[in-house]
Amino acid sequence: MASLPFTSLHSQTYHHPASFLNAPSLSRPSPSRSIPTVNHFVAAFPSISDSIPRASISILHSIGEQSASSQTTDDALDAAASLESPLDMEICFLDPETPPASIKEWEIDFCSRPILDIRGKKMWELIVCDATVSLQFAKFFPNNVINSVTLKEAILSITQALGVPLPERVRFFR
Structure with a gap:
């Protein structure tokens, strides 16, 4: 049986004067740059x-x-x-070149975001679009109102706000 030589590794200790800690090269960057x-x-x-x-x-x-x-x-x-809080804003976009009646399939995602509300709870974001991204909608919701009624009301508000018909097919992504 072959034996392997073990060499001891000694760590070196470096001693620096206290003035090393106050060196200008270790100063923090200014807040305007960081x-x-x-x-x-x-x-x-x-x-x-x-x-x-x-x-x-x-x-x-x-x-x-x-x-x-x-x-x-x-x-x-x-x-x-x-101004409005970003959590109160909703993003509604409909491509003016796309006829609203042609948007028949929607893609929907209802997901939690790492954004905290006043209570310290995560906010949920509803994202709606179509395959061509002609329809875009995003809105934040507190976690205590996430249910099928909220989803239904949000879908109806999209159809009213943008003038698009209810979708024939909805695909939940993620």
Whole structure:
């Protein structure tokens, strides 16, 4: 039987003066560089940013960019508080080039999101589209109203808001 030689590995300990901890190379990056602004979001997700009202984008931009000025920040926060919460908004889109009567099959997903409501519970998002993505709808719901009645009311509200007929076939994806 062959034996393998075992060599002992010694870890080396390095001692640095206390001034090493305060070296300028270890300083934290400034918050303006580490926190993404709304402009980063708009650039990364142009289709979603088109559905956000321009007023909210400019107000959010002013909050992130002008945090040094307390008066400007207070004004921007007051204006942002008057806007709808993103959880209260719904996204409704119907391609103007597609006749509403031609949309007969819908794809639906009702899923929980890692977004917490006031109670600390996860929010649920209803996503509805068709195969050609001519119809798009998204809305958030608190977890205590998720049931078949809510789904039925949401489907009826889509048909009323966008003027499309009830679907002949619904496919649940995921």
